[in-house]
Amino acid sequence: MTIENRKIESSDLLEYSAYAKERRSIRKEVVQMKKNRRVELGPHSTFYFENFFTMKAQIQEMLYIEKGGDEQLKDELEAYNPLVPQGSELVATFMFEIDNPNTRKKVLSSLGNVENKLFISINGTKLYATPEEDVDRTDNSGKTSSVHFIHFKFSDKQVEEFKNLSSRIEIGTDHDNYLHSTVLSKEVKEALAKDFK
Template sequence: MNQKHYLAPGDILAPEEYRKIRDESRKKNAERKRQRRIEVGPHVTFYFENYGTMWSQVHEMVYIEKGGLEQIAQELEAYNPLIPKGQELVATFMIEIDDPDRRKRVLGELGGIEETAFLVVGGERVVGVPEADQDRTRSDGKASSVQFVHFPFTPAQIEAFQRPGAEVTIGFAHPSYGHMAVLPEAVRAELAGDFD
């Protein structure tokens, strides 16, 4: 099970060391992300984060932006909150629409969607809590296309989630996007490792 809840500066390789393993690391992270994603409705994909996905994200940001060792602290501050802390699941969800005009229209209808995400496990609803770093719905009601949400679990809900074959539903209670999906067993099993 995943016991690492924070990235420390010592967990981050120097950019020249990361460069040596970057191709293999990116390949492993792509496979990890495939096992941790689920589409909900026609426009939203959830990507559940963990120590490994955030380790890769921080390394990529430092590598691409060439900020060097000085950049590491700000990346850790940004991405550590997205690592599950043992009694929660944490997800990035993306609202993905290729056509720019349609994307603008749909995002304009989805204000507050981040407040309506939920999971259902063992007959109980786990209400999502948006990441509190900033408001991701603008004052005009337009939703951001990238959202971050925490799903805090009780011990009984964790036990129910970890039961092999447990049915887990994820969805939204938004009036303009009331879609749901059942987590495939492989995804449920992978995410079960995020709990202590």
């Protein structure tokens, strides 16, 4: 990704018929890219780090499936452009993936405000995520959503430390009911470092 690719425009997208022809190869390419942009955390959750290309693919796929035309395009651009990293941040979709509905409800009910407890640690210094503010992700009963959209905003110094492959980078949560962290692999660090200027 280059610094120019910080906002998806309609001109970046393929026409419906062109996408239909290329869909299989595009999806294969995106799956390959996402391999080193995915980080599991604990038994139930995963970070999916987004970028220009993952969001472009998401928009393209939504338009293909729903066939909503220009009106849908406007809505999709509005929804997904905020998830394109802007050069000094990492952006992720953080998901709790629990198949059993009873277990899911129990776990999510114990994790209110987890979106404010997600962090990246760079050589021991924690940087907390900023959740998207479009809707509250924890309801009045204290139950959190299974999907969170978050931004990790970095200073210039933190960007340089992240890009240094000898830096120890961890990602985790310090929510009392979900205390988990994991060290990022070299491959994940290299992939995510490309999101910075």
